[in-house]
Amino acid sequence: MKPILTAAAACLLAACAAAPEIQYFQLPDSRFRLPAGAGKSEVAVRVHLAETLKQPGLIYQIDEGRLNFARRHLWAEPLDTALSARFANELNRLGTRYRYLPARHAPAAQTLDIYIEAFNGSHQGYTLVQGYSRWADGSGRNFARRTAQQGDGYAAMLQSLSEGVTAAAQDIAR
Numbered sequence: 001m002k003p004i005l006t007a008a009a010a011c012l013l014a015a016c017a018a019a020p021e022i023q024y025f026q027l028p029d030s031r032f033r034l035p036a037g038a039g040k041s042e043v044a045v046r047v048h049l050a051e052t053l054k055q056p057g058l059i060y061q062i063d064e065g066r067l068n069f070a071r072r073h074l075w076a077e078p079l080d081t082a083l084s085a086r087f088a089n090e091l092n093r094l095g096t097r098y099r100y101l102p103a104r105h106a107p108a109a110q111t112l113d114i115y116i117e118a119f120n121g122s123h124q125g126y127t128l129v130q131g132y133s134r135w136a137d138g139s140g141r142n143f144a145r146r147t148a149q150q151g152d153g154y155a156a157m158l159q160s161l162s163e164g165v166t167a168a169a170q171d172i173a174r
Contacts, residue, residue, distance in 0.1 A: 030082035090169035129164030
C-alpha cells in the first residue's frame with residue numbers, strides 16, 4: 001500500500017510542477033519599415049501608455065469594472081515600442097505630408113505624442129483602442145475604436161487590436 005501512495009504522491013507533485021508554458025505575442029506590423037518620401041518633414045511618433053498598460057501581459061476586460069492581466073500571454077517587446085512602430089507604419093501608409101518615424105529611431109524636429117488609455121480585449125466580443133494624439137502646437141484628436149473580435153483566444157484578440165490601431169491612425173492623420 002505504501003508504494004502505491006508514494007507513486008500517487010509523486011504523480012501529483014509532477015503534475016503541479018509542470019506549469020503552463022509562457023507564450024509571447026507580437027502586434028502585427030510592428031516592425032518599422034522606413035518609408036519612401038525623402039524631403040518630407042520628419043515626425044517622431046512617441047507612444048505613452050496608461051499605467052494599467054505598462055506591464056508585460058495582454059489585457060482582457062472581464063466585466064465593466066475588472067481587468068485580467070495575463071501572466072502567461074505576454075508581449076514579445078514593450079507595448080509602447082511596438083505601438084510606436086505600428087502607428088508610424090500606418091500613418092506613412094496613409095500618405096500624409098509627413099514622414100513618420102518611431103521616436104527611438106531618429107530624433108525629428110516635430111513630435112507626435114500618442115497617449116493610449118485602453119488597449120484590451122473585452123467580455124463583450126470586441127477590442128478597444130482608445131486615447132488621443134497631441135502635436136507640439138497643442139492640437140490633437142481623440143480616438144476610441146471598438147473592433148469586433150472574430151473568434152476566441154489571444155490570436156483573435158491581437159488581430160482585432162491590430163484593426164483598431166489601423167482605424168485609430170486614420171483618426172489621428174492630419
